[in-house]
Amino acid sequence: MCCETVLGVPPAVRSFQCAVCQTVNDLDPLPPPAPPPPDRGPAALRPLLAAAPADPAAAARLAEAAAAAFASLDSVLELAGVPPAPAPIDDAAAAAAVAAASSAFAALATHPDAVAAAAAAAARLLRRPGRHIASEREALALHVLMELASVLSAKDRFESLLRIFGLSAALGHRIQKALVRWTSSLPAASFERRVELVGQFVTNRLATNPELMEAYDRDWGIRAAARASALLFTANMPRVPRLPHSSFYNTMVDMVDIVADFDRWQRQGNRQLFSFCQYAFMISLGSKMTILQADAETQMRQRFQEAIVRMAFHGVRTDPFLILSIRRAYLIQDSLNQLQSKILDLKKKLVIQFVGEEGVDAGGLTKEWFLLLVRQLFDPLYGMFIFDDDSRLCWFNVSSLEHETQYQLVGIVVGLSIYNNTILDVQLPLACFKKLLGYPVGLEDLKVLQPSLARGLQQLLDYTGDDVEDVFCRTFVAEYEAFGEIVQEPLIPDGATVPVTSQNKQDYVTRLVDWILNKSVAKQFEAFRAGFFQVCGGNALSIFLPEEIELMVRGSAQFDLQGLRLTAELDGFEPNEPVIEWFWQILDAFDAEMQRSFLSFVTGTDRIPATGTETLRIKVSCLGPDSEALPIAHTCFNQICIHRYSSKDKLERKLRQATQWSTGFLVK
Numbered sequence: 001m002c003c004e005t006v007l008g009v010p011p012a013v014r015s016f017q018c019a020v021c022q023t024v025n026d027l028d029p030l031p032p033p034a035p036p037p038p039d040r041g042p043a044a045l046r047p048l049l050a051a052a053p054a055d056p057a058a059a060a061r062l063a064e065a066a067a068a069a070f071a072s073l074d075s076v077l078e079l080a081g082v083p084p085a086p087a088p089i090d091d092a093a094a095a096a097a098v099a100a101a102s103s104a105f106a107a108l109a110t111h112p113d114a115v116a117a118a119a120a121a122a123a124r125l126l127r128r129p130g131r132h133i134a135s136e137r138e139a140l141a142l143h144v145l146m147e148l149a150s151v152l153s154a155k156d157r158f159e160s161l162l163r164i165f166g167l168s169a170a171l172g173h174r175i176q177k178a179l180v181r182w183t184s185s186l187p188a189a190s191f192e193r194r195v196e197l198v199g200q201f202v203t204n205r206l207a208t209n210p211e212l213m214e215a216y217d218r219d220w221g222i223r224a225a226a227r228a229s230a231l232l233f234t235a236n237m238p239r240v241p242r243l244p245h246s247s248f249y250n251t252m253v254d255m256v257d258i259v260a261d262f263d264r265w266q267r268q269g270n271r272q273l274f275s276f277c278q279y280a281f282m283i284s285l286g287s288k289m290t291i292l293q294a295d296a297e298t299q300m301r302q303r304f305q306e307a308i309v310r311m312a313f314h315g316v317r318t319d320p321f322l323i324l325s326i327r328r329a330y331l332i333q334d335s336l337n338q339l340q341s342k343i344l345d346l347k348k349k350l351v352i353q354f355v356g357e358e359g360v361d362a363g364g365l366t367k368e369w370f371l372l373l374v375r376q377l378f379d380p381l382y383g384m385f386i387f388d389d390d391s392r393l394c395w396f397n398v399s400s401l402e403h404e405t406q407y408q409l410v411g412i413v414v415g416l417s418i419y420n421n422t423i424l425d426v427q428l429p430l431a432c433f434k435k436l437l438g439y440p441v442g443l444e445d446l447k448v449l450q451p452s453l454a455r456g457l458q459q460l461l462d463y464t465g466d467d468v469e470d471v472f473c474r475t476f477v478a479e480y481e482a483f484g485e486i487v488q489e490p491l492i493p494d495g496a497t498v499p500v501t502s503q504n505k506q507d508y509v510t511r512l513v514d515w516i517l518n519k520s521v522a523k524q525f526e527a528f529r530a531g532f533f534q535v536c537g538g539n540a541l542s543i544f545l546p547e548e549i550e551l552m553v554r555g556s557a558q559f560d561l562q563g564l565r566l567t568a569e570l571d572g573f574e575p576n577e578p579v580i581e582w583f584w585q586i587l588d589a590f591d592a593e594m595q596r597s598f599l600s601f602v603t604g605t606d607r608i609p610a611t612g613t614e615t616l617r618i619k620v621s622c623l624g625p626d627s628e629a630l631p632i633a634h635t636c637f638n639q640i641c642i643h644r645y646s647s648k649d650k651l652e653r654k655l656r657q658a659t660q661w662s663t664g665f666l667v668k
Helices: 042-051 056-069 073-079 091-108 112-127 136-149 154-169 173-184 188-208 212-218 220-236 258-267 276-282 285-313 328-341 364-377 404-419 430-436 443-449 451-462 468-472 505-517 519-536 539-543 546-554 561-567 578-589 592-603 648-661
Strands: 015-017 024-026 322-326 350-354 385-387 394-396 477-482 485-490 569-571 619-624 632-634 639-643
Touching: 042 056, 042 073, 042 091, 056 073, 056 112, 073 091, 073 136, 091 112, 091 136, 091 173, 112 136, 112 154, 136 154, 136 173, 136 188, 154 188, 154 220, 173 188, 173 220, 188 212, 188 220, 212 220, 220 276, 258 276, 258 285, 258 539, 285 404, 285 539, 285 546, 322 328, 328 364, 328 404, 350 364, 364 404, 394 519, 404 519, 404 546, 430 443, 430 519, 430 546, 443 451, 443 505, 451 505, 477 505, 505 519, 561 578, 578 648, 592 639, 592 648, 639 648
Parallel strands: 322 350, 569 619, 619 639
Antiparallel strands: 015 024, 385 394, 477 485, 632 639
């Protein structure tokens, strides 16, 4: 009832105190408190605040009215302007209640004595609500009380939040769904403030109680706050615009032994043990990648040990690494054949050898293999993927003649890139990664992938006239181009003869979007998915969001010049040399498109690793004295080599020429 702790009490006991959170639970509702004088009750609080009392007597009346406003759940609702029972609680009433309460609490914040009285009364109420909270009306009082927390002192705020989280966590599923709806419709500032309050609470509780860094799984406050954060995260999903997922990350959560937390989460089975991995949206992408890397190292170590055992005891010669010997002229064929023959070795450390070339793979050859292979597989001329001219994103080609094993290879390559911490220059949309993790896709995803088509479909849905059939001239068919010809695919039996009307337009759009994103490419995508999970199968991947998988595969589009400069390595140059100073000044002056082109020239991709520039170290090497030669880039090592050019203008001209004249990857 209070903190999800299961307590056993005799049937005759109708009131008891929880031994864990100290909340007093009343199974039979307590009688309402005696009503205060009219001039000192909840109804008087707003007029008193408006009058801005200055004399001590008026200030005392204000403090008493503030205390009375939080004497019971009903008085909280009265302050928020909620009509008394049995008036129904709908979403509009909940929104109005929060707005009214927020306004009152903002005015209350300017009167310290009244705030203190309100905090003390709210603390008493939350320690003993006086009834079992089991209705939307009572839950609305908790929803309103969250607004009060932002105007309280830090000590009172965290105590109030602790109680609110505990009571909210024990609500029934139906009531929690109502809370999610109400929270989702909050104004942006109010919603963001609540996310911050939950984060501050978790941070404060872990930081001020060092023992909880190891024993957090046994702390009811942390568990309740995680449930509250889950409610907010769920409420964020339908919001437009949404808060970024990173808003829910918590730095103190990252500081616990997150790998041990993951191991405990995997081992718990049917036992309901708490772990932060149950609430993975609280864990930053960097820490999730640490978990993924630890999981990969464990599996690689197991494969290594198995190989050693087979060699030592069974005479079976196997390599502890995943070694691919690739002929450059047969890049796709050799990669496909060798990966298929080494399915059980995919989680070993990847080592690339190019046939006929000397060199030990210290990471550079692996990166080069990824770059060259992706360049060919995603080349529009190869026909496996089609590109949209507006979004510049690619999707599976419904009319591709390539065998499904080729798509399986693409999935394996994408999976290997994650395990080997390599960014791929692939233009796959978020919808692809949502499908990989089992998330539904729809019109909003099509708006990203094929914006022109999606705009037309949205116009069809928004059209209010009755002449849809005459204006849009559509039937229940999908069209695609195959080898220069337009092919029609019926969305329903005899779809070519069924016109789209105002009555069936929603069904048409739903079927068409489903056909484009799912049905038309089912075979290609399932092969891709099978290849991906041959590498990335396991529990570690389930803690990621689709947006995070996309970041790990494709990197971030945000160019961080300052971070790039801080992590850069100089070879043959001194930091204060004029040419190095010019170099950074020129990059800073480049526009965004030119900066991305430069990054692609040096690293092979125009994107930054998911965890930022700290994992992307570019190397600036000296080629010698002034010259007319252009700078040279070694993308496998993130290296750019430049001469000591005689002037800043010359350096800029040479950098622009080298960047713009490089062929790059995936040029249409």
